[in-house]
Amino acid sequence: MTGRVARVAAPLAVGAAVLAGWEWFVTARRIRPYLLPKPSAIWRQITLNASDILDAATVTGSNALAGLVAGSVLGILAALVASRFGLVNELLIPLAAAVNAMPIIALAPIFNNMFSTTSTVPRRLIVTVVVFFPLFVNVLRGLTQVAPIHRELMHSYAASGWAFARKVRLPNALPFLFTGLRLAASLAVIAAVVAEYFGGVQKGLGTRITSAASNTAYPRAWAYVAAACALGLVFYLAATLLERLATPWRARP
Amino acid sequence: MLAGVGESGAGTSPAAVELTGVGKVFAGRSGEVAALAGIDLTVVVGEFVTLIGPSGCGKSTLLRLVADLTEPTAGTLRVNGKSPRQARLDQDYGIAFQQAGLMDWRSVARNIELPLELRGWDRRRRRQRAVELLELVGLPEFADHRPSELSGGMQQRVAIARALAAGPRLLLMDEPFGALDEMTRERLQAELARICRETEASVVFVTHSIPEAVYLSDRVVVMSARPGRVTRTVDVELGERTEEIRGAPEFFAKVTEVREALRGRRGAGSVAEGAQR
Numbered sequence: 001m002t003g004r005v006a007r008v009a010a011p012l013a014v015g016a017a018v019l020a021g022w023e024w025f026v027t028a029r030r031i032r033p034y035l036l037p038k039p040s041a042i043w044r045q046i047t048l049n050a051s052d053i054l055d056a057a058t059v060t061g062s063n064a065l066a067g068l069v070a071g072s073v074l075g076i077l078a079a080l081v082a083s084r085f086g087l088v089n090e091l092l093i094p095l096a097a098a099v100n101a102m103p104i105i106a107l108a109p110i111f112n113n114m115f116s117t118t119s120t121v122p123r124r125l126i127v128t129v130v131v132f133f134p135l136f137v138n139v140l141r142g143l144t145q146v147a148p149i150h151r152e153l154m155h156s157y158a159a160s161g162w163a164f165a166r167k168v169r170l171p172n173a174l175p176f177l178f179t180g181l182r183l184a185a186s187l188a189v190i191a192a193v194v195a196e197y198f199g200g201v202q203k204g205l206g207t208r209i210t211s212a213a214s215n216t217a218y219p220r221a222w223a224y225v226a227a228a229c230a231l232g233l234v235f236y237l238a239a240t241l242l243e244r245l246a247t248p249w250r251a252r253p
Numbered sequence: 254m255l256a257g258v259g260e261s262g263a264g265t266s267p268a269a270v271e272l273t274g275v276g277k278v279f280a281g282r283s284g285e286v287a288a289l290a291g292i293d294l295t296v297v298v299g300e301f302v303t304l305i306g307p308s309g310c311g312k313s314t315l316l317r318l319v320a321d322l323t324e325p326t327a328g329t330l331r332v333n334g335k336s337p338r339q340a341r342l343d344q345d346y347g348i349a350f351q352q353a354g355l356m357d358w359r360s361v362a363r364n365i366e367l368p369l370e371l372r373g374w375d376r377r378r379r380r381q382r383a384v385e386l387l388e389l390v391g392l393p394e395f396a397d398h399r400p401s402e403l404s405g406g407m408q409q410r411v412a413i414a415r416a417l418a419a420g421p422r423l424l425l426m427d428e429p430f431g432a433l434d435e436m437t438r439e440r441l442q443a444e445l446a447r448i449c450r451e452t453e454a455s456v457v458f459v460t461h462s463i464p465e466a467v468y469l470s471d472r473v474v475v476m477s478a479r480p481g482r483v484t485r486t487v488d489v490e491l492g493e494r495t496e497e498i499r500g501a502p503e504f505f506a507k508v509t510e511v512r513e514a515l516r517g518r519r520g521a522g523s524v525a526e527g528a529q530r
Contacts, residue, residue: 149354
């Protein structure tokens with residue numbers, strides 16, 4: 001019980017200390033607000049713009065979620081195909097590595113030109129591309145790294161390929177899948193926010209950050225940054241919760 | 254001679270395991286390695302045979318040949334009168350390894366049920382059988398536990414229950430107690446001896462431990478390395494296995510006999526024979 005309290009209290013205490021230090025530093029050194037606003041000023045902006053922040057977060061959040069789902073489904077399917085066929089495996093891995101190496105910054109303007117300016121599709125596509133790789137790599141690893149003893153046992157039971165996949169490969173891959181998903185959840189939010197920096201629909205946290213910054217309303221820009229941070233955290237925690245529900249057999253620290 | 258079909262005379266009932274001139278050569282990077290050569294071995298129905306020998310004598314390979322987990326490069330194998338492949342497809346044997354190899358994502362009972370699921374048993378019958386087997390291996394209250402909640406010895410018992418699940422006529426065991434402490438090991442040996450008496454299964458058992466081999470077996474097959482071959486077989490006729498027997502002089506006499514066979518004192522004949530080849 002004390003362990004659980006400490007686990008929640010410790011990061012909260014550190015966070016509070018950092019905020020207090022920040023406030024003190026900006027006040028004491030008289031840092032100009034366009035360089036670094038005070039946390040209290042940012043908080044004021046958060047409360048003033050609460051409803052707009054919530055709207056913007058909903059827009060960005062749904063883009064991130066749509067892309068996360070699409071990218072996960074594609075990554076899992078590709079891993080299933082790759083694990084089934086050795087040749088496809090060898091073809092897909094360099095391809096996936098190439099996709100991963102591609103900077104999304106390069107994609108955003110191109111995707112924006114491919115669709116109308118009122119479309120959310122380009123942003124979701126970017127998130128999909130970003131999410132694909134961690135899911136693909138992790139699920140593929142889980143599907144192929146079956147314990148030799150489980151392989152031999154199933155062989156001794158004269159199990160069909162399908163039974164082996166269903167009873168060993170897939171459950172074996174689940175923890176790997178969630179490792180990928182946890183990674184991808186935070187990445188999805190980052191990608192959704194950054195994708196908004198490159199034009200398109202004037203909605204969402206990324207858009208609000210750029211417009212506030214260009215109006216020199218720095219505390220407001222920071223308020224939206226804080227919201228993006230919270231959104232990323234929500235995604236990460238949701239992925240962690242899902243992991244706990246789906247793989248109850250794994251020991252938790 | 255009015256016994257059932259299963260016992261219709263030694264002449265017609267096939268041996269549990271029959272090996273003639275079996276050899277196995279592994280093709281390695283630095284040339285070929287002969288793991289086994291000229292193995293002749295018959296395990297009759299209901300017999301408990303242990304393979305013992307130094308590391309690298311091919312005893313595990315021999316077991317894996319019987320299980321059709323690998324294929325011989327010479328000689329013929331018959332398992333229940335069939336090819337090992339057919340015997341595996343018919344699931345004539347149950348197998349247990351040094352590692353329990355339980356699946357973390359299944360409960361203890363569902364681990365035992367796995368081979369039954371693959372044979373298409375329905376849920377109720379499977380669960381009933383798992384409960385029976387957990388009773389047999391002394392873990393009746395652990396059906397719904399996770400394997401990770403069990404000690405190594407308990408996990409190994411579950412693995413043995415799983416090997417017994419489909420009621421196989423042949424049990425193949427590759428050092429199943431090798432990773433356990435001495436106390437747990439002796440307790441599990443006694444349990445295995447009882448289970449074998451109750452199920453009347455034939456057993457091929459691989460071990461490093463001389464007392465374990467003598468305690469469990471009807472016959473101990475002593476092997477030597479490079480290439481792995483049978484140097485001697487020791488018949489153990491100790492009657493029913495009890496705890497007292499571990500302290501009996503006849504037990505020690507057999508242990509000594511096996512030890513000397515392993516050292517090659519009385520196996521000198523076959524060493525010479527090996528040299529002639």
